Amino acid sequence: MSSARLPSGPSAGRQAGARRSAAPNSQREMRQRNLSRVLYAVAEAGRISRASAATRIGLTRGAVSTLVEELLRSGLLDELGPGHSSGVGRPGSALTLPDRGPCGLGAEIGVDHLTVCAVDLRGETRARAAADLTHPQPASEAAARLRVLVREVADAVAPQGLRPAGLTVAVPGTVERGGTTVVHAPNLDWHGVDLAHHLGDDLPLTVENEANLGALAELWIGEGRAAHSALRDFVRVSAEVGVGAGLVLDGELLRGTRGFAGEFGHVPVRPEGAECACGGRGCLEQYAGAAAVLRTADVTATEGGEARRLLTVRAEAGDTAALHALHEAGTALGTALAGAVNLLDPRAVVLGGALADFGEWVLPPVERELGRRTAARGASVELCVSPLGADAALLGAAHAEVRRVLDAPLSL
Template identity: 65%
Template sequence: MIHPIRHGGTDVTYMALVPPNSQQEMRQRNLSRVLYAVADAGPVSRASIAARIGLTRASVSTLVEELLRAGFLVELGPGRSGGVGRPGNALALTGLGPCGVGAEIGVDHLTVCAVDLGGRVRARAVDETPNGEAGPDSVLRRLSSLLDRVTTEAGAAGLRPAGLAVAVPGLVARSSTKVVRAPNLGWVDQDIAAHLATAGLPPLPLTVENEANFGALAELWLGDQGTPRRDFIHVSAEVGIGAGIVLDGELLRGTRGFAGELGHVPVQPYGPRCACGGSGCLEQYAGEAALLRAAGVSVRGTGGRSAALERLRTRAENGDDGALRALKRAGRALGIALTGAVNLLDPRSVLLGGALAGLAPWVLPALEQELRLRTATQGAAPEVAVSAVGGDGPSLGAAHSVVRAVLNDPLPYAVAH
């Protein structure tokens, strides 16, 4: 059967700081450190790996040979040695064997992708059928069909799924596969594992996580590699608005796993009623439906929401007053909602992702102004920028969480000999 397993968010640097309980655990961690060194700097020589992780060349050679036999690494031609002498053979992560499968259940789309150990997307499928009124059985049957298509394509390329991670737009009970509530899907107390098992999905380790959290992890792992961010709030703005919070390189989930529900922070206590049961929530001012309604843009017709958002962007570019007012209002509401989180958590950055990222030129000025006005310490407002990972952040974060589970503890996923 499908069973829950927790992995995303573990960092190999943190792992190295925890004293091992046994020789076997030390070996596991050193194998992981070698894989991460190759992932970060590859193709790379044994000598360079030894210099990066602080082990002797002899120790690294022993670990590398084990990883080569297990099918995680491949040898290329001569590469950088990291020191004097003749360069050794460069090592790279294999393009075969274990892969991570990530899926996103959006309000109006499904996305599934397979990512190899080197981080390359090797298969991808999208279903743009709206899910808001379809019900979980129908949605998860279609998701199962996409999963079958992607895993078949990945298998033809020599890959085998090491696990499945699913991003959902709602509250997920910590360390479970249960969606407690997803207002924009109309779901309450739905167990993803049970539904997928009923749909006939082959057994796979399964993680279910809020889509904003997986988007934040994608930003942490795949974002600006020149100056990696380790303290930020990643805003995922689609039909709903969520936030993934990363502090000191770790995802903040909260006691029950419900941290980051930015869309249901009230910005007008007596404002419009929200699907969550509250009033004046941020989603009623900056969610896609509210934004399009305020701008007078209809979602009816060819293309649905995506086309409507493109029409809104075109109107803004042409200086349409209604569009500009709606976008400014959304930016102000976002700034007000984020102020509390910024004053409480003191992040270095606020990153705007999802559909609103494409409207950033008109949303960010008002957002930044509110943060400057309301941040408790004058002149200490965080950097505000557009997310580097784009709209595929949740599915990529999901897939990479599985990949990192393999890199953290590779031998259970080794090729059988």
């Protein structure tokens, strides 16, 4: 089971990564905000005394004790025995988030798979279920199978004292901002699909682009945060069949006017190149997507994971076709990233998904192209490989639900 601590500070709103709301304008909103601040202080520390929580968030001990009592009654906090003393006075009891109560459900719809997991308020993954998909599969059939997995995970965590607070679904396509409609997912062959219609209303539902959720996972989850020093300004690029990017600037996800920002796979790197499923030509996806790399390396891609392992083995053995495919992918990726770096000026670029698997061979040509093509000569952009593996979007989805509980404890 994986676990991660959440950074302090609520992010208000139902939509994953939404900006914090304006200053509270009612007593209830003020109480909600202060309850949330206490929860995030505990989440950041793991265990913390009431006095230390008061110091951390800048409220009086009496005010924090009142908030703590309310959270204890609601089951959103636990209080353990005396913790370590700060050197002044007696040691206080330790506050911690509970391992029961509300949990977040995250789901990922891939081209060839479905995955669902449950994460508790401590950030620990408590259950997981997965199934293969045939491609293409109609949205109604994929959603029916997803409902089965969601129920399987919910049933698995119920004996552990956990109940789902909501479901966030990661999809490889553009999603209507603030809605549940997959506007365009060419690799699924889905267009204008409202997942709420297919999944029902058993749980509050959020639908989000997988690359956005992968970037939020880098921002939120401990393992990802340790991967690079630029915690608030970075571009995370991931590749499966397609290539997506999550853009985080000043600690906020950049979504765009319609929520379509980050469709990095459809940035043209060779304007007269191969035709893409989106209808364009020469898109990055045709050269750096996992399927394209496997095809160029002449590796059968019937089973993605096995095919990637085979490509890795061939590259390690010095196979010419494998090395050429990975070099071409890195060159195309670096060309596209140079435009993003020139436009956004991030401090870091993080490679995830299949790109992380091939980082040893992809990073050098990426670095070369960035050096050749970025306008700010001498300005360093940190390049790193994500440690979150293939589950980044899935974990980002589940943690989005956990954060919504921490953001709005009065709504439970």
